Amino acid sequence: MNALPVLMLTQDATLWHGWQQIAGSQWMPARGQSLADLQRWKQQGRSLAVLDAALPQLPASTATHWSELLQGLQVLVLSNRPSDEEGRQLLARGACGYAHAQSGPETLARMLQSMVGGNIWLGRSLLQRLLRDVDARLPEADADWAQALSPREQEVARYASLGDSNAEIAERMSISERTVRAHLSAIFEKLQVQDRLMLTLKVHGIGRKQLA
Numbered sequence: 001m002n003a004l005p006v007l008m009l010t011q012d013a014t015l016w017h018g019w020q021q022i023a024g025s026q027w028m029p030a031r032g033q034s035l036a037d038l039q040r041w042k043q044q045g046r047s048l049a050v051l052d053a054a055l056p057q058l059p060a061s062t063a064t065h066w067s068e069l070l071q072g073l074q075v076l077v078l079s080n081r082p083s084d085e086e087g088r089q090l091l092a093r094g095a096c097g098y099a100h101a102q103s104g105p106e107t108l109a110r111m112l113q114s115m116v117g118g119n120i121w122l123g124r125s126l127l128q129r130l131l132r133d134v135d136a137r138l139p140e141a142d143a144d145w146a147q148a149l150s151p152r153e154q155e156v157a158r159y160a161s162l163g164d165s166n167a168e169i170a171e172r173m174s175i176s177e178r179t180v181r182a183h184l185s186a187i188f189e190k191l192q193v194q195d196r197l198m199l200t201l202k203v204h205g206i207g208r209k210q211l212a
Contacts, residue, residue: 003028006112007041010052015078015101019050023109035069042073048112052101053079053086061089070094074115078103084126097121119194129163145202148190156183157191161200 008019009032020029032038035057038049051058059065066089076097077090087098096115099122103111111121146154152173159169166180173180193199 004048004112004116005030005046007032007038007046007049009033009035009038009049009055011055012052015052018102018105019108021105022112023105027109027112038069038073047072047074048116049073050076050078050108050112053077053082054101061086061093064093066090066093066095076111076115076121082123084129087122087126088129091120091122098126099123117194120197145191149187153183153187153190156180157187157199157203160184160187160196161203163196 003026005028006022007030008016010016010019011033016031020031022029030041032041032049033055035055038051041047041049059069071094073094074096075094076099077087077095078099078101079086080101082098082100090098097111097120099107099111114121146157149157155173156169159172164172166177166184169180170177187199188194191199191202193202
């Protein structure tokens with residue numbers, strides 16, 4: 001398999017040194033140091049990039065300019081001081097992932113692999129916030145989604161859609177975390193979803209087309 005080029009935008013030499021150690025031979029890291037480098041990357045027909053949130057001249061996370069900046073790109077924004085609010089704003093404007101800038105080589109590889117697969121990457125606390133926001137604002141859809149699941153799987157699915165961790169679900173249901181993981185694996189397969197965010201949208205009757 002040909003290596004995927006990934007532009008890593010930072011002026012921090014320490015970050016660049018860590019990021020370029022990304023695990024796996026499927027990645028071809030290239031260094032960039034400005035937004036002009038990102039625009040050239042896009043003009044070359046490439047899309048995958050890692051962006052240091054501290055890069056000079058970046059717009060504020062609330063700025064609408066982000067939508068134009070990220071259009072047509074798959075960008076993972078990494079911050080030395082991540083916040084759920086900044087992550088939420090950047091994801092809403094087109095970022096494909098948001099996490100800590102000091103993430104290790106294996107984690108960085110998993111983030112990019114997830115993005116290449118069409119998914120969004122975000123940390124647990126931000127994921128929980130988004131899931132609870134969705135649950136608070138939207139009623140549960142008709143239970144068509146639950147028909148393919150056993151009663152136990154339905155219970156796990158509802159807790160997971162609220163952002164509960166595997167440990168929290170295990171405690172609520174008096175089962176092991178291993179059993180929770182097995183239930184979630186079966187739920188994802190039966191409902192044809194890939195992560196908890198997609199599961200939450202399924203529970204509330206929202207599809208990808210409705211989000212576009």
